[in-house]
Amino acid sequence: MAQKNIAGHTVDVDAEGYLTRPEQWNRAIAEALAQELNLQLTDAHWKVIEFLQSDYRERGTVPGMRRLNKVGGFATKDLYALFPDGPIKKAALIAGLPKPASCV
Amino acid sequence: MKELLILGAGTAGTIMANKLRGCLPAAEWRIRVVDEAADHFYQPGFLFLPFGLYTDRDVVRPRSRFLPRGVEFVQAAVDRIEPDRRRVRLADGLELPYDVLLIATGTRPVPGQVEGMTNGDWRRRVHEFYTFEGARALQASLRDWRGGRLVVHVSEMPIKCPVAPLEFAFLADWWLTTQGLRDKTELVYVTPLSGAFTKPIASQVLSGLLDRKRIRVVTDFAVARVDNERHALVSWDERDVPYDLLVTVPPNLGADMIERSGLGDEMNYVPTERHTLRARGHENIFVIGDAADVPTSKAGSVAHFEAEVLTENVLAHICGEPLSERFDGHANCFIESGFGKGFLLDFNYQLEPVPGRFPFPRLGPLALLGESRLNHWGKLAFKWIYWHVLLRGWPIPFVDHRMSLAGKQIPAGALKAEMAG
Ligand SMILES: Cc1cc2nc3c(=O)[nH]c(=O)nc-3n(C[C@H](O)[C@H](O)[C@H](O)COP(=O)(O)OP(=O)(O)OC[C@H]3O[C@@H](n4cnc5c(N)ncnc54)[C@H](O)[C@@H]3O)c2cc1C
Numbered sequence: 001m002a003q004k005n006i007a008g009h010t011v012d013v014d015a016e017g018y019l020t021r022p023e024q025w026n027r028a029i030a031e032a033l034a035q036e037l038n039l040q041l042t043d044a045h046w047k048v049i050e051f052l053q054s055d056y057r058e059r060g061t062v063p064g065m066r067r068l069n070k071v072g073g074f075a076t077k078d079l080y081a082l083f084p085d086g087p088i089k090k091a092a093l094i095a096g097l098p099k100p101a102s103c104v
Numbered sequence: 105m106k107e108l109l110i111l112g113a114g115t116a117g118t119i120m121a122n123k124l125r126g127c128l129p130a131a132e133w134r135i136r137v138v139d140e141a142a143d144h145f146y147q148p149g150f151l152f153l154p155f156g157l158y159t160d161r162d163v164v165r166p167r168s169r170f171l172p173r174g175v176e177f178v179q180a181a182v183d184r185i186e187p188d189r190r191r192v193r194l195a196d197g198l199e200l201p202y203d204v205l206l207i208a209t210g211t212r213p214v215p216g217q218v219e220g221m222t223n224g225d226w227r228r229r230v231h232e233f234y235t236f237e238g239a240r241a242l243q244a245s246l247r248d249w250r251g252g253r254l255v256v257h258v259s260e261m262p263i264k265c266p267v268a269p270l271e272f273a274f275l276a277d278w279w280l281t282t283q284g285l286r287d288k289t290e291l292v293y294v295t296p297l298s299g300a301f302t303k304p305i306a307s308q309v310l311s312g313l314l315d316r317k318r319i320r321v322v323t324d325f326a327v328a329r330v331d332n333e334r335h336a337l338v339s340w341d342e343r344d345v346p347y348d349l350l351v352t353v354p355p356n357l358g359a360d361m362i363e364r365s366g367l368g369d370e371m372n373y374v375p376t377e378r379h380t381l382r383a384r385g386h387e388n389i390f391v392i393g394d395a396a397d398v399p400t401s402k403a404g405s406v407a408h409f410e411a412e413v414l415t416e417n418v419l420a421h422i423c424g425e426p427l428s429e430r431f432d433g434h435a436n437c438f439i440e441s442g443f444g445k446g447f448l449l450d451f452n453y454q455l456e457p458v459p460g461r462f463p464f465p466r467l468g469p470l471a472l473l474g475e476s477r478l479n480h481w482g483k484l485a486f487k488w489i490y491w492h493v494l495l496r497g498w499p500i501p502f503v504d505h506r507m508s509l510a511g512k513q514i515p516a517g518a519l520k521a522e523m524a525g
Pocket residue numbers: 111112113114115116117138139140141146147148149150151180181182183208209210211233234235264265268359361392393394395402403404405406407436437438
């Protein structure tokens with residue numbers, strides 16, 4: 001298991017950089033992970049991240065696109081604008097969650 | 105008189121009607137099955153229809169022929185389930201009460217979910233083979249095919265029989281070769297996944313096969329729309345895949361009726377206890393087949409294995425006993441790979457498909473996750489077994505509802521811990 005120093009903390013990560021221990025996550029780490037992806041987190045980003053985290057706590061899996069649309073109320077187009085190329089993969093990484101089973 | 109009500113007379117509903125009629129005394133229990141369509145389809149046959157390998161007669165039969173005496177068939181669309189009143193309302197307003205309800209309404213392709221999919225090119229250049237009409241329309245288009253770009257596409261996961269689009273690509277490669285059209289056709293496989301298949305070990309094997317058959321693969325493709333002017337698939341990250349003929353698997357969703365009843369998740373699948381098959385939070389409702397949200401493949405073989413578990417659990421429930429029979433997620437799928445060969449996958453909640461022999465260790469005779477002629481014959485034999493053994497609710501010799509580890513070559517770390525719930 002690899003470790004990584006980020007925003008003054010040491011965290012455990014998998015081969016693709018996803019945190020493996022969610023309890024090590026904090027907002028400063030999220031900001032730094034976002035920066036590595038060339039993203040500056042705004043309120044709109046945080047809404048998505050917080051939804052992913054609360055849904056993950058409730059159901060034990062990272063939600064897919066349909067759930068983000070229907071339950072979270074986020075439009076796919078907006079998610080791609082916020083997190084270009086792979087919105088769920090990127091948002092999950094920043095949120096300190098495992099790599100999603102779904103594809104984007 | 106007590107009421108056992110089954111919604112859906114497809115694979116799962118038909119098997120359950122047959123099994124339960126044999127167990128429940130007719131003087132105490134009425135069994136009714138509701139389905140909107142009079143015909144039963146052998147859906148795995150939809151794969152062979154476009155290539156002219158099967159005819160209509162192989163895949164369609166009247167539903168009533170497969171329901172036993174003593175089971176009432178109600179041909180009607182279900183409008184909604186009202187769990188609080190223990191009633192099911194039909195579209196014509198009629199109400200059916202129940203003591204025990206089995207939901208077996210499956211899943212279906214919904215092309216309207218992708219922008220532009222059902223516009224001008226629909227059923228001309230844009231086809232699907234997940235319905236009877238779709239497979240037949242595709243057969244007509246293939247007959248006129250003279251070459252160009254043929255794109256096989258999966259819109260999103262999960263879909264029922266997740267190997268079917270790969271099989272279509274393999275069969276297309278074979279069929280084009282026999283027609284002398286393979287060199288005039290560019291075959292492309294477009295998937296939202298990062299590899300050929302959902303499960304890593306099988307994905308590697310199948311990727312190699314796509315490669316050998318010169319089928320180009322486009323991965324991580326999240327479709328945003330079908331552009332009917334330029335004849336192209338367009339992804340959310342603005343990639344284009346042009347087509348002359350597109351064979352897509354549209355998004356698969358559970359019945360609208362589930363949504364109207366307030367019983368579904370975001371894909372209209374019913375949250376279901378994965379080992380007992382009881383609907384979460386509903387004492388008297390059970391779910392079987394593609395309608396359930398359990399984390400295994402949506403396949404006829406799964407419905408068959410689930411039926412063995414569910415029969416025991418429904419009987420236990422009726423007697424007020426704990427639901428002790430457990431479903432392990434067992435799925436068993438043949439993959440047609442073209443040129444008279446096939447693969448076989450056998451897996452469950454805990455173990456992804458791995459190489460080995462089936463059903464007997466060493467002896468086989470079927471090969472797991474390896475290509476063989478016998479697997480192809482197995483796939484063809486499945487049609488006869490489906491109509492004559494499976495739908496009747498009879499067991500398949502030597503194949504238990506619990507997946508066997510014997511005969512499997514299990515790489516380190518592949519066997520996962522038992523999951524909760
Ligand atoms: C192309 C293709 C290839 C496949 N290949 C294989 C294979 O090789 N092996 C395998 O094991 N599986 C295969 N499958 C999957 C298999 O066919 C399904 O998993 C299986 O039929 C599921 O059974 P079910 O009873 O859950 O759903 P279904 O058999 O689909 O039955 C659902 C029934 O519910 C009815 N219904 C739905 N809503 C309502 C309503 N509101 N009111 C009244 N009735 C309603 C429908 O009319 C239907 O009859 C394949 C599927 C396809 C499409």
